[in-house]
Amino acid sequence: MGVAHFLPEPPLSEQNPAAFRVFHVRPGVPAHELFELPTAAPEAGFFWIACTRTFLSEHLQRVQTTLQAVTGQQIVDLHVSDLLNAQLPSHYDYTSQYDMLVFRRLAMNGKQLITSAASDPQDQQGEAPSAAPALRRIRTSAVGFVVFDQLLFSVHPDDCTVRDAYATRLLALKTNGVTNAATASPVVDAPISNLPQETKQRDLRAGPITAPRMPTSPADVMLRVVNLIVDGYLDLRRDLSRQLDHWQVELLRPKARGINWTALLESRLALHQLDEICEDQRTAVQDWIDAVEGWPLPETAAAMREIELLKVRSRDVLEHIERVVHHVRRLEQSAETAVQMHFSLQSNRTNDIMRTLTALTAVFLPLNLIAGIFGMNFEFIPFLHVKQGFWWALGTMALIAVALTLLFWRKRYLARTGQS
Numbered sequence: 001m002g003v004a005h006f007l008p009e010p011p012l013s014e015q016n017p018a019a020f021r022v023f024h025v026r027p028g029v030p031a032h033e034l035f036e037l038p039t040a041a042p043e044a045g046f047f048w049i050a051c052t053r054t055f056l057s058e059h060l061q062r063v064q065t066t067l068q069a070v071t072g073q074q075i076v077d078l079h080v081s082d083l084l085n086a087q088l089p090s091h092y093d094y095t096s097q098y099d100m101l102v103f104r105r106l107a108m109n110g111k112q113l114i115t116s117a118a119s120d121p122q123d124q125q126g127e128a129p130s131a132a133p134a135l136r137r138i139r140t141s142a143v144g145f146v147v148f149d150q151l152l153f154s155v156h157p158d159d160c161t162v163r164d165a166y167a168t169r170l171l172a173l174k175t176n177g178v179t180n181a182a183t184a185s186p187v188v189d190a191p192i193s194n195l196p197q198e199t200k201q202r203d204l205r206a207g208p209i210t211a212p213r214m215p216t217s218p219a220d221v222m223l224r225v226v227n228l229i230v231d232g233y234l235d236l237r238r239d240l241s242r243q244l245d246h247w248q249v250e251l252l253r254p255k256a257r258g259i260n261w262t263a264l265l266e267s268r269l270a271l272h273q274l275d276e277i278c279e280d281q282r283t284a285v286q287d288w289i290d291a292v293e294g295w296p297l298p299e300t301a302a303a304m305r306e307i308e309l310l311k312v313r314s315r316d317v318l319e320h321i322e323r324v325v326h327h328v329r330r331l332e333q334s335a336e337t338a339v340q341m342h343f344s345l346q347s348n349r350t351n352d353i354m355r356t357l358t359a360l361t362a363v364f365l366p367l368n369l370i371a372g373i374f375g376m377n378f379e380f381i382p383f384l385h386v387k388q389g390f391w392w393a394l395g396t397m398a399l400i401a402v403a404l405t406l407l408f409w410r411k412r413y414l415a416r417t418g419q420s
Contacts, residue, residue, distance in 0.1 A: 090281045166228050
């Protein structure tokens with residue numbers, strides 16, 4: 001009887017390389033990517049572990065073991081359930097060991113929808129499309145962040161476009177990070193209170209203008225990824241404005257033969273959905289800012305500077321979200337106003353038609369009266385046996401019709417008051 005040989009399980013990086021990515025970020029040193037989960041806390045800097053929701057579900061115990069080895073703490077079960085829930089709204093929560101932020105991002109297939117809509121020949125000709133392609137883009141999925149002191153653990157959908165986009169930026173900071181560390185001015189390391197006002201604001205908001213700054217903490221990386229997510233909503237504003245402008249033109253065009261009211265209703269519902277998403281995002285970021293405000297003040301100037309950078313970056317993310325909310329509400333108001341103006345124009349057009357028909361009826365009413373009188377079956381009627389009686393009656397009727405027409409035209413009952 002032969003002996004069964006069991007092959008060892010391949011490393012996680014070989015099973016699915018795109019399922020998780022690990023980065024080691026250290027101050028003054030270029031960030032580099034690891035290809036296995038870390039087994040101990042870093043001697044300097046911090047780790048960023050970014051995995052997919054499927055990977056977390058299949059390797060939950062392995063992930064918890066890694067977190068225990070690196071941070072000495074595991075994620076509680078309720079927070080694990082939140083991270084695995086793709087439909088969870090944006091919100092903020094915390095424990096004594098870590099902070100957790102869930103943030104919804106745009107779906108990956110939105111870009112393809114915009115491209116296909118722009119290439120539609122009907123849309124190029126100005127005809128009303130059968131649906132609102134720009135508003136179909138508002139499909140979101142949750143991204144979860146768990147912030148430890150020396151580790152950032154993030155959970156993304158299977159299409160990790162946001163993760164890969166920022167990972168590319170992070171790895172591109174290799175040269176800039178070394179240059180900044182080697183050529184940094186000594187005044188930057190001075191206490192914040194001793195810096196000039198202009199230098200302080202420039203340094204706190206974006207660091208040196210010539211090169212981006214390396215992240216200084218796991219919370220810093222989280223805020224940069226969240227800012228990248230919010231930028232996607234900011235980019236969506238142009239497409240939304242173009243789509244709503246198209247609807248306004250169609251609604252306000254008097255000779256529009258048909259309007260797809262179903263697509264317009266779906267567009268309004270999508271705007272309401274986007275408004276709710278942004279409201280949840282704003283609440284989550286505001287809760288995060290309140291939590292950062294409650295952190296104990298560090299003793300060193302460098303640590304104080306990092307806290308100030310987090311506050312500035314958090315407020316910047318909040319301001320971007322508020323811009324999206326303001327724009328969405330303006331679009332909602334514009335769509336509602338366009339609908340109301342459409343019905344007002346239709347009502348005015350109906351009133352013009354009824355006024356014209358009423359004036360024409362008033363013109364022919366005396367003529368019908370005269371024709372009715374001479375159509376009576378009496379033997380003795382004036383002008384009945386007169387040779388020129390027909391022409392006298394016809395001339396009188398024409399004179400009455402012309403006089404009434406001129407009168408109604410002078411009173412603007414027959415005048416064109418708007419576009420038909």
